[in-house]
Amino acid sequence: MSTEATLRGWLLAEIPKSKWQARCQRVFIGWLDFKRNPIAMIGLLIIVGLVTVAALAPWITTSNGLELHLADRLKPPSSEHWFGTDELGRDIFDRIIWGSRITLYIVALVTIIVVPIGLLIGTVAGYMGGWVDTVLMRLTDIFLAFPRLILAMALVAVLGRGLENAVLAIALTTWSPFARIARAEALTIRNSEFILAAQMQGISTVGILARHVTPLCMSSVIVRLTLDMAGIILTAAGLGFLGLGAQPPTPEWGAMISLGRQYLIDQWWVPTIPGIAILVVSLGFNLLGDGLRDVFDPKSGN
Amino acid sequence: MALQSKLANILGVLTSLLLTFIGLTAITFVIGRMMPADPVLAIVGDRASQEVYDQVYLQLGLDKPVYIQYLRYLEQLVEGDLGTSIMTAQPVLDDIIRFFPATLELATVATLLGIFVGIPMGVLAAVHQGRWPDHIVRVISLIGYSAPIFWLGMVGLLVFYANLGWVAGPGRLDVFYDGIVEPVTGVLMIDAAMSGEWDIFYNALSHLVLPATILGTFALAYIARMTRSFMLDQLSQEYILTARVKGMPEYKVIWGHAFRNVLVQLITIIGLTYASLLEGSVLTETVFSWPGIGQYITNSLFNNDMNAVLGGTIVVGACFVGINMLSDLLYRLVDPRIR
Amino acid sequence: MTDSKLLSVEDLHVTYNTPTGLVRAVSGVSFELGREKLGIVGESGSGKSQTGRAILGLTATGGTVSASRLEFKGTNLLNASERTMRQIRGGGISMIMQDPKYSLNPVMTVGYQIEEALLVHNRTSKRVARERTYEMLRAVKIREPERVYRAYPHEVSGGMGQRIMIAMMMIPEPDIIIADEPTSALDVTVQLQVLAVLDDMISERGMGLIFISHDLNLIASFCDRILIMYDGRVVEECSAAELDQAQHPYTQGLVNCLPRLDGGQDELPVLKRDPSWLTTPGATR
Numbered sequence: 022m023s024t025e026a027t028l029r030g031w032l033l034a035e036i037p038k039s040k041w042q043a044r045c046q047r048v049f050i051g052w053l054d055f056k057r058n059p060i061a062m063i064g065l066l067i068i069v070g071l072v073t074v075a076a077l078a079p080w081i082t083t084s085n086g087l088e089l090h091l092a093d094r095l096k097p098p099s100s101e102h103w104f105g106t107d108e109l110g111r112d113i114f115d116r117i118i119w120g121s122r123i124t125l126y127i128v129a130l131v132t133i134i135v136v137p138i139g140l141l142i143g144t145v146a147g148y149m150g151g152w153v154d155t156v157l158m159r160l161t162d163i164f165l166a167f168p169r170l171i172l173a174m175a176l177v178a179v180l181g182r183g184l185e186n187a188v189l190a191i192a193l194t195t196w197s198p199f200a201r202i203a204r205a206e207a208l209t210i211r212n213s214e215f216i217l218a219a220q221m222q223g224i225s226t227v228g229i230l231a232r233h234v235t236p237l238c239m240s241s242v243i244v245r246l247t248l249d250m251a252g253i254i255l256t257a258a259g260l261g262f263l264g265l266g267a268q269p270p271t272p273e274w275g276a277m278i279s280l281g282r283q284y285l286i287d288q289w290w291v292p293t294i295p296g297i298a299i300l301v302v303s304l305g306f307n308l309l310g311d312g313l314r315d316v317f318d319p320k321s322g323n
Numbered sequence: 324m325a326l327q328s329k330l331a332n333i334l335g336v337l338t339s340l341l342l343t344f345i346g347l348t349a350i351t352f353v354i355g356r357m358m359p360a361d362p363v364l365a366i367v368g369d370r371a372s373q374e375v376y377d378q379v380y381l382q383l384g385l386d387k388p389v390y391i392q393y394l395r396y397l398e399q400l401v402e403g404d405l406g407t408s409i410m411t412a413q414p415v416l417d418d419i420i421r422f423f424p425a426t427l428e429l430a431t432v433a434t435l436l437g438i439f440v441g442i443p444m445g446v447l448a449a450v451h452q453g454r455w456p457d458h459i460v461r462v463i464s465l466i467g468y469s470a471p472i473f474w475l476g477m478v479g480l481l482v483f484y485a486n487l488g489w490v491a492g493p494g495r496l497d498v499f500y501d502g503i504v505e506p507v508t509g510v511l512m513i514d515a516a517m518s519g520e521w522d523i524f525y526n527a528l529s530h531l532v533l534p535a536t537i538l539g540t541f542a543l544a545y546i547a548r549m550t551r552s553f554m555l556d557q558l559s560q561e562y563i564l565t566a567r568v569k570g571m572p573e574y575k576v577i578w579g580h581a582f583r584n585v586l587v588q589l590i591t592i593i594g595l596t597y598a599s600l601l602e603g604s605v606l607t608e609t610v611f612s613w614p615g616i617g618q619y620i621t622n623s624l625f626n627n628d629m630n631a632v633l634g635g636t637i638v639v640g641a642c643f644v645g646i647n648m649l650s651d652l653l654y655r656l657v658d659p660r661i662r
Numbered sequence: 663m664t665d666s667k668l669l670s671v672e673d674l675h676v677t678y679n680t681p682t683g684l685v686r687a688v689s690g691v692s693f694e695l696g697r698e699k700l701g702i703v704g705e706s707g708s709g710k711s712q713t714g715r716a717i718l719g720l721t722a723t724g725g726t727v728s729a730s731r732l733e734f735k736g737t738n739l740l741n742a743s744e745r746t747m748r749q750i751r752g753g754g755i756s757m758i759m760q761d762p763k764y765s766l767n768p769v770m771t772v773g774y775q776i777e778e779a780l781l782v783h784n785r786t787s788k789r790v791a792r793e794r795t796y797e798m799l800r801a802v803k804i805r806e807p808e809r810v811y812r813a814y815p816h817e818v819s820g821g822m823g824q825r826i827m828i829a830m831m832m833i834p835e836p837d838i839i840i841a842d843e844p845t846s847a848l849d850v851t852v853q854l855q856v857l858a859v860l861d862d863m864i865s866e867r868g869m870g871l872i873f874i875s876h877d878l879n880l881i882a883s884f885c886d887r888i889l890i891m892y893d894g895r896v897v898e899e900c901s902a903a904e905l906d907q908a909q910h911p912y913t914q915g916l917v918n919c920l921p922r923l924d925g926g927q928d929e930l931p932v933l934k935r936d937p938s939w940l941t942t943p944g945a946t947r
Contacts, residue, residue, distance in 0.1 A: 175633065251468075259473060286485045295474075300474070566767070584767070658769070
């Protein structure tokens with residue numbers, strides 16, 4: 022009890038005693054703000070639920086979702102198979118749970134590729150200005166102007182089908198907005214005094230970009246990433262649906278819908294339930310993103 | 324004076340358009356060169372002799388340095404030569420022209436739905452902010468753009484076609500009616516109406532309703548959300564108070580004053596929506612077996628018909644870029660504040 | 663001074679229900695207005711603008727207005743129908759706002775907005791409306807009415823924008839005009855021009871004016887009577903001429919802050935704020 026009180030006291034102290042404390046305080050206050058928005062909390066709950074389910078998969082499921090049990094095929098939802106079975110007799114509930122790992126994998130992979138590239142290009146363009154800026158922004162605009170799904174399809178056609186290639190294709194079409202955001206922030210602070218001070222201290226351009234400029238872009242980038250993540254998941258599911266993403270028997274949700282499509286009329290649960298899963302996760306990211314945006318930039322929209 | 328700067332503005336946008344388009348072609352060119360299949364073999368087959376192979380190799384200009392190949396590629400594009408489809412043995416451009424109207428039909432109707440339902444929804448939500456109309460609109464639009472569109476299409480088919488029988492099933496027209504109407508514009512409904520074949524018209528309509536509505540839901544969700552956001556922004560402005568002080572009736576304040584300011588911004592949104600529907604229809608077309616360009620690209624992809632895939636990509640990409648630029652232009656022309 | 667009372671306000675309260683509690687923007691304001699120039703002076707947050715909005719029935723959502731009396735020319739404004747209120751707004755009582763950059767609709771021409779103000783209250787032909795608009799623009803000393811008519815708000819200067827505002831709010835011939843910080847967004851030289859135009863029109867038409875400002879000097883020179891507001895209530899009511907005989911300590915403090923040509927002040931006096939002012943009842947006259 023008292024440790025909680027002292028922790029809270031530390032987080033709400035008027036004058037922080039260290040940079041670490043100040044940072045924790047900022048996060049805590051942002052969290053308090055965020056908590057006030059019930060819709061955003063639902064979003065957070067969904068995403069936390071997704072991570073939890075994916076982590077606990079071996080314990081929640083009764084099978085690995087990959088083995089065939091042809092005798093049990095196309096069974097409707099029951100107490101034994103909560104979401105029914107698919108055309109190869111696999112338990113759909115289990116496959117959805119295992120599929121959540123794939124969804125998280127996609128989210129993580131895209132983030133790892135897109136954020137560094139976007140930040141790099143954006144900060145360099147904004148900070149350097151001049152022809153570097155023009156060239157890089159032209160490049161960004163070109164990728165921004167491309168229809169996402171179609172470009173992803175063309176890339177997958179060339180690179181071959183598979184989950185990683187699909188993710189790569191998606192990543193290449195989604196980095197542009199982040200570069201723009203990073204550039205906007207870099208432009209704003211380029212002439213600030215603390216940057217000037219850093220330059221006079223002799224810190225290299227790389228150092229300045231890495232340690233001073235980039236951290237300031239992070240909040241906008243995170244908000245944008247969360248908002249875009251819903252779209253990324255939908256695009257990944259779309260590619261999976263077209264058969265261009267994860268290949269069978271991997272339980273990727275989009276692919277599951279595609280495979281179950283022919284059973285839509287009589288065994289509706291086979292293609293419908295994976296779609297609900299996608300809807301819920303996408304919804305979660307949208308709600309979370311909205312909530313984050315309200316915390317970081319309250320004057321926009323709501 | 325204002326006209327001169329407006330012209331300069333327009334010129335700037337067009338130059339931007341050109342550069343972006345060139346960038347587009349560069350990307351498709353690179354992708355094309357990346358493909359694992361040997362383009363020569365694709366043409367001559369794998370039992371051709373070495374001489375034929377060499378001949379075709381030279382013909383395709385593959386011996387020349389890359390940048391010359393690229394320039395040649397651009398030249399071909401300008402002439403409208405997108406290569407020949409392996410599947411149909413027709414020029415890709417002809418194929419695309421044949422398939423495009425179907426997609427256009429779908430995207431246009433869907434966008435119109437998005438506009439005429441989405442905008443009033445957004446305005447309603449903004450005017451009644453915090454009360455139940457607002458909540459309902461926000462929930463609908465949230466689900467609209469969180470749902471995977473192909474899944475929504477399937478559920479739609481399940482409910483409205485299989486269970487309720489309200490609309491026709493997949494495809495653009497019942498097989499029964501295939502090939503009767505003379506394709507003038509390529510848009511079935513217009514063609515059917517023009518030749519007075521009303522049976523076919525209604526059949527085409529009943530096939531169009533569901534996919535257009537599904538696609539339209541996505542458009543509607545986005546447009547409603549943005550309209551709401553813009554309206555909320557405008558309704559908090561000082562000039563709205565001025566309008567009320569003047570004694571204007573509330574509906575005039577909302578539509579005549581606030582909405583007028585929103586309209587300008589909506590142009591960009593509608594452009595974006597239309598453009599993204601063009602590619603969103605890829606998935607919808609698959610679900611509904613709609614013979615549009617989305618289907619075309621998807622099928623070509625599975626048949627490794629790279630010319631077709633890249634040709635389709637360029638055309639859709641060009642439309643995408645074109646529409647965005649057009650709406651940008653329109654915005655600059657319409658907003659009196661942009662000089 | 664006043665032959666008939668145009669506006670009677672008695673015990674006006676405007677309260678807002680916010681997540682952090684009840685906010686009393688206006689607490690028990692009373693005054694009467696005839697065909698005269700009344701100034702309301704106060705700092706930000708004193709409730710002066712809220713008083714103006716409450717009279718017009720345009721308090722923001724979330725705010726509740728109550729009063730024992732709120733009458734305009736015999737009409738009870740508290741329970742008037744929305745239709746009656748719309749007729750009064752513009753036609754009976756009008757309001758000029760602070761910054762024409764924001765208070766004019768940016769996507770409509772100036773002429774259109776002025777005509778609109780007229781057409782809401784008078785059914786005349788477009789031609790007559792346009793003529794009246796030109797007339798009005800000339801009355802506010804705008805020299806090329808035709809050009810300004812076709813212009814957009816961002817194309818005119820601040821001073822001209824305010825004069826356009828005045829024209830727009832005067833064209834339906836209201837009896838009272840409320841001016842909410844009309845010159846605060848303008849340069850000093852332009853301020854005088856705009857005030858001169860306002861003064862002329864008000865005297866010509868025998869209108870009543872409520873002039874809301876934070877500038878005591880300005881109000882003292884422009885208005886006949888002054889109301890001093892602090893934290894939502896009126897702490898002093900006096901005529902402009904007798905300002906230096908003010909009784910309330912807050913008013914005295916304000917007067918002492920005014921720079922004097924004859925010098926004699928080494929330190930700028932700091933306004934004293936006494937919480938007891940919040941509990942002692944209203945005006946001291």
